[in-house]
Amino acid sequence: IETWARDNLDVPVAFVTQPEMRGQTDAILRARDLVSGDALILFPDALFEADFSPLRHVEADVVMFTKHIDDPSALGVAVVENGRIVRLVEKPQEPVSNLAIIGIYYIRSMPDLYAAIEEQMRRRLSLKNEYFIADAIQLMIDGGATVIPMPVTEWEDCGNAQNLLATNRYLLQRHGSIGNECAGSVIVSPSFIADDAIIEHSVVGPFASIGAGVTIRDSLVRDSIIEEGAQITAAQLDWSIVGRRASIQGVAGRLNIGDDAVIDS
Structure with missing residues (x-):
């Protein structure tokens, strides 16, 4: 800050x-x-x-x-x-x-x-x-x-996870989709995709905010905040918050995890 x-x-x-x-x-x-x-x-x-x-x-x-x-x-x-x-x-x-x-x-x-x-x-x-x-x-x-x-x-x-996700929805509704097109994947508006995020064979959105350096492969992510450097593979995330540099593989459902967490089903 x-x-x-x-x-x-x-x-x-x-x-x-x-x-x-x-x-x-x-x-x-x-x-x-x-x-x-x-x-x-x-x-x-x-x-x-x-x-x-x-x-x-x-x-x-x-x-x-x-x-x-x-x-x-x-x-x-x-x-x-x-x-x-x-x-x-x-x-x-x-x-x-x-x-x-x-x-x-x-x-x-x-x-x-x-x-x-x-x-x-x-x-x-x-x-x-x-x-x-x-x-x-x-x-x-x-x-x-x-x-x-x-x-x-x-x-x-924005005082708790549920309110933070609701605020994410509010901002995306006001500002619409921002970011790259991510060829080979589907981006559902409104969403925010950082320019250097890598999204392959995935569906992202609506209401997804994807931070810088994030990699998403073979996954479905909606109504979620994915912070910088996180990696998501073969997952289905809804109403989730994923911290910086966290690694998620093979998970389906809702998550609220911090920085550097690792979850592998």
Whole structure:
């Protein structure tokens, strides 16, 4: 990620390391010497479309981007009264709100958030020794801060394998097929095929993303993400995620395997 950002972004970039998994606000606090004034905080496990232009004129202390969803029980939700967020509830078991918190925050004064995080840590407001931003913002609300919701137009969660594959579908539906034609094989649109992927005597797609250096022979692959350098032979994969440099042979069904895994039936 660091290499990609430095090579592709035309803005100054800096990186801060979190040595231990101590949650969101521990990570944010480690950037306090780099980030002051106002800031936009975005969590990387989702895709979204949103209009940030209203932030130029916002007077609220915090803006939390949100989306109405049918079942927010696996997420945090915001309870809104008179246009202001008054309470944040993590993974509600009772239907207090269907306004999901999606991991995008505008903070007008980062020193105010840092102070709330320090108070959060003093009170040990954590879950399994991890500190979450919702607790820090709730402290700001309790202290009189104005926190408002702002909707996103699109949001796709990538937090688990099923959601990642659904997001893959979403992107391919929007952008269509990309990549080489793979003579001797059938590519079913929409799919993404890296230019240097080798696909022989196979059917790939729909909704397949095939990374650089992948080799697929005598196989059927659909609704799957095959990462760089993987090799697939005589397999039938559906709703699968195959990690970098993994080797699959003679398998039929769904897989979710990591880098360098080897499966041979």
